[in-house]
Amino acid sequence: MAFFRTTKRDAPVEDDVFSGPLVSLRGVEKAFDIPSGKSYVLRRVSLDIAPGEFVTIMGPSGAGKSTLLSILGMFDGAWQGEYYLRNVAVHALANKDRLSLNRKHIGFVFQQYHLLDDLTVAENLDVPLSYRDVPRDQRAAIVADTLDRFQIVGKKDLYPRQLSGGQQQLVGVARAVIAKPGLLLADEPTGNLHSSQARDIMELFVTLNRQGTTIVQVTHSEENAQYGSRIVTVRDGWVVDDVRTGDGGRGTGVGG
Amino acid sequence: MRVAIGARRSQVLAELLTETLVLALVGGVLGVVLAAWSVDTVRTLVPETGGRMRTQMAQYLDLSQVQLDVRVLAFGLALSLVTGLLCGLVPALRASRPMLADALKDGAGASSESALTFRRGQARALLVTGNVALSLLLLVGAGLLSRSFAKARGVDAGFDARDVLTFRVQPPTDSAFSGARASLYRQELMTRLAALPGVNAVGTDWCAPLSQGCSGTIVMRVSGTPLPEGGARQPIGVHLVNSGYLPAIGARLVAGRFLSEVDRAGAPITGVINETAARQLFPNGDAVGQRLGIGFSNWADAEIVGVISDVNYGQVGTPPALSFYGSYLQASSATGMYFLRTSSAPASVLAVARQTVRNLSPQLAIYDERTLEQRVASSLGRLRFGAILLGAFAGLGLVLSLIGIYGVLMYTVVQRTRELGIRMALGAVRREVIGLVMRRAMLLTAIGVTVGLAAAWGASRLLRGLVFGITTTDPLTFAIQSCVIVVACALASYLPARRAAGIDPVEALRGA
Numbered sequence: 001m002a003f004f005r006t007t008k009r010d011a012p013v014e015d016d017v018f019s020g021p022l023v024s025l026r027g028v029e030k031a032f033d034i035p036s037g038k039s040y041v042l043r044r045v046s047l048d049i050a051p052g053e054f055v056t057i058m059g060p061s062g063a064g065k066s067t068l069l070s071i072l073g074m075f076d077g078a079w080q081g082e083y084y085l086r087n088v089a090v091h092a093l094a095n096k097d098r099l100s101l102n103r104k105h106i107g108f109v110f111q112q113y114h115l116l117d118d119l120t121v122a123e124n125l126d127v128p129l130s131y132r133d134v135p136r137d138q139r140a141a142i143v144a145d146t147l148d149r150f151q152i153v154g155k156k157d158l159y160p161r162q163l164s165g166g167q168q169q170l171v172g173v174a175r176a177v178i179a180k181p182g183l184l185l186a187d188e189p190t191g192n193l194h195s196s197q198a199r200d201i202m203e204l205f206v207t208l209n210r211q212g213t214t215i216v217q218v219t220h221s222e223e224n225a226q227y228g229s230r231i232v233t234v235r236d237g238w239v240v241d242d243v244r245t246g247d248g249g250r251g252t253g254v255g256g
Numbered sequence: 257m258r259v260a261i262g263a264r265r266s267q268v269l270a271e272l273l274t275e276t277l278v279l280a281l282v283g284g285v286l287g288v289v290l291a292a293w294s295v296d297t298v299r300t301l302v303p304e305t306g307g308r309m310r311t312q313m314a315q316y317l318d319l320s321q322v323q324l325d326v327r328v329l330a331f332g333l334a335l336s337l338v339t340g341l342l343c344g345l346v347p348a349l350r351a352s353r354p355m356l357a358d359a360l361k362d363g364a365g366a367s368s369e370s371a372l373t374f375r376r377g378q379a380r381a382l383l384v385t386g387n388v389a390l391s392l393l394l395l396v397g398a399g400l401l402s403r404s405f406a407k408a409r410g411v412d413a414g415f416d417a418r419d420v421l422t423f424r425v426q427p428p429t430d431s432a433f434s435g436a437r438a439s440l441y442r443q444e445l446m447t448r449l450a451a452l453p454g455v456n457a458v459g460t461d462w463c464a465p466l467s468q469g470c471s472g473t474i475v476m477r478v479s480g481t482p483l484p485e486g487g488a489r490q491p492i493g494v495h496l497v498n499s500g501y502l503p504a505i506g507a508r509l510v511a512g513r514f515l516s517e518v519d520r521a522g523a524p525i526t527g528v529i530n531e532t533a534a535r536q537l538f539p540n541g542d543a544v545g546q547r548l549g550i551g552f553s554n555w556a557d558a559e560i561v562g563v564i565s566d567v568n569y570g571q572v573g574t575p576p577a578l579s580f581y582g583s584y585l586q587a588s589s590a591t592g593m594y595f596l597r598t599s600s601a602p603a604s605v606l607a608v609a610r611q612t613v614r615n616l617s618p619q620l621a622i623y624d625e626r627t628l629e630q631r632v633a634s635s636l637g638r639l640r641f642g643a644i645l646l647g648a649f650a651g652l653g654l655v656l657s658l659i660g661i662y663g664v665l666m667y668t669v670v671q672r673t674r675e676l677g678i679r680m681a682l683g684a685v686r687r688e689v690i691g692l693v694m695r696r697a698m699l700l701t702a703i704g705v706t707v708g709l710a711a712a713w714g715a716s717r718l719l720r721g722l723v724f725g726i727t728t729t730d731p732l733t734f735a736i737q738s739c740v741i742v743v744a745c746a747l748a749s750y751l752p753a754r755r756a757a758g759i760d761p762v763e764a765l766r767g768a
Contacts, residue, residue, distance in 0.1 A: 070762050073681070075680075075681060075760075075761045075762045076762055096685070096686075099683070099685055102683065103683040108681055108682075110681075110765060112765070114674070114677075114678045114681070114765060115678075116675055116678060116679070117675075127679065127682050128682045128683055131679075131682060131683035131684050131685070131688060132683060175682070179683075
């Protein structure tokens with residue numbers, strides 16, 4: 001891990017204690033209305049993710065992987081079923097409360113990095129904090145600390161277009177974890193990177209996971225999937241397989 | 257994309273320009289339709305003016321004759337084409353010469369803000385701020401004239417225009433109505449008019465207050481002082497009226513008495529002056545009882561029997577001139593206008609007044625009949641016309657500003673969909689997204705308002721001749737109109753901001 005410095009402060013900050021799975025889905029379905037009826041994107045998905053897990057969701061294009069991740073990230077509100085995050089019934093929450101829960105516990109890494117082009121690296125890192133009502137002076141300290149941890153202090157004043165893909169994704173990950181979320185969601189985080197950059201990002205994920213961050217990633221890469229502790233396979237909206245890779249055993253959370 | 261798949265630059269340019277020109281022509285046609293529709297409205301707004309002023313206006317700008325003709329249509333068409341070309345050429349040239357790599361890269365979502373798009377953003381911002389500034393300039397102008405109009409309407413012109421019917425009587429050219437016989441006819445007419453039910457007083461003068469038609473000042477001197485020579489003579493507006501005139505127009509008596517029946521032919525010559533004349537001519541004491549010499553060469557000494565309020569016969573807002581009211585029975589003068597103060601609505605007396613005139617002689621006829629209030633309103637026509645015309649332009653400018661703000665922000669929101677989606681994915685809530693969009697709108701508005709205020713401050717001097725009762729840099733007008741445009745722009749920017757807050761982050765990021 002050449003570009004990530006571990007500190008005691010890397011662990012996610014959760015202010016309340018809970019028992020049971022971090023994430024629990026029960027019979028989650030998503031469908032679109034079409035003239036001939038309904039087109040299902042997800043079918044009766046039931047899944048439990050324990051705190052500290054590193055889960056990889058795999059499957060062919062159009063299987064529903066990214067949709068599942070969007071539901072976990074609470075970006076998608078149009079679905080049926082039950083979703084519990086830290087025992088909070090997300091499905092019963094109003095959209096505003098879901099966003100509040102998201103801001104408190106979830107970080108998101110995108111395949112396209114999605115950095116804000118007209119902001120510098122440091123400003124990009126500041127954005128999630130600004131939406132979490134962190135006082136300005138504290139934000140500056142947290143940003144400085146994060147720049148240091150990810151060893152990108154020298155790039156803090158650069159704009160995204162002045163960075164390589166790997167560097168942009170590094171900033172993307174730093175931005176996702178800067179508010180110390182308990183759950184990190186990553187949608188094809190290495191999809192736009194070459195193999196060595198991808199390896200670096202995956203090793204960064206492993207480090208974050210070891211420090212206590214629960215990670216759920218979507219990927220097509222078998223190699224990247226091996227960094228996690230569990231692989232959930234989705235096909236045609238159904239969860240068809242759920243395999244633990246760390247201990248080689250099968251999981252128990254297969255739904256449907 | 258089109259260039260990448262083989263389109264020549266000229267082809268791209270032609271396509272883009274065709275689109276712009278068609279839009280401009282459609283706009284031009286709509287503009288001509290609107291102009292045709294508004295011509296009648298403009299004609300009705302043209303102020304009625306009399307005498308010398310009407311001649312001047314007719315000479316330079318007779319809007320009552322305004323109409324659409326081939327020249328106007330050709331000008332409108334040419335203007336549309338030139339506008340289309342100007343507005344379309346630069347963007348078309350830019351768009352037809354894209355930096356291919358950037359354009360294709362943008363499409364892939366790797367970068368959404370190239371230097372080119374940034375410059376375009378600046379150009380749009382410049383257009384919006386210019387639009388806001390221009391609107392504020394017009395709004396301030398319209399505000400100044402509106403406030404002037406309101407002030408002018410409320411000003412004390414020294415008389416009471418309520419419940420007064422006015423008209424002129426056309427005497428025949430017949431010799432039977434000339435000289436002394438005409439005077440007898442006038443006296444008889446006023447006696448009959450005064451006897452009509454609902455008529456409280458009947459007056460006659462050559463002209464109406466605020467008509468700007470009372471020409472013919474006569475130089476005079478104060479009796480007992482040496483005969484004036486050259487420039488030492490002072491001009492004074494002389495009104496040869498009957499005893500009922502001053503009560504009929506509601507003039508206020510300040511000292512002494514009004515003219516009365518005793519001030520008849522053969523009696524000592526008497527007169528009433530206004531406050532300004534009393535103050536200027538007799539600064540040391542009571543004007544009543546003093547004597548005044550009126551005339552050019554044959555001085556007639558008149559004893560001043562009363563002082564009345566300053567009745568304004570000129571333009572609203574002009575300082576009061578010196579006035580002298582003498583009895584028309586003591587001078588060989590014709591009078592033209594009759595004033596009937598009524599106890600009911602003046603219009604209800606008109607029919608019987610007309611019949612009374614006809615009964616006196618079928619050869620006499622009433623014309624130019626209006627209430628005194630209508631004449632006052634007509635005298636404010638120039639202010640009213642200016643306020644309405646500039647107000648219409650200001651309203652149009654404001655609408656264009658709002659469309660500009662709305663259009664630019666909506667375009668910006670569409671362009672920033674990806675960015676806003678990212679921000680929402682990172683935790684921005686609806687309020688923060690709305691704030692983000694509206695902050696930009698309000699920044700552009702603030703710049704526009706600053707520029708507009710400066711421009712209005714400089715240009716308002718052009719309205720110096722039209723503004724009444726306030727200064728051309730009236731702070732209240734400037735403040736109110738600034739608030740109007742700020743509130744209007746905030747409302748116009750709320751819709752795009754609301755749309756931005758409704759962006760689905762999943763869709764936004766998927767489309768990026």
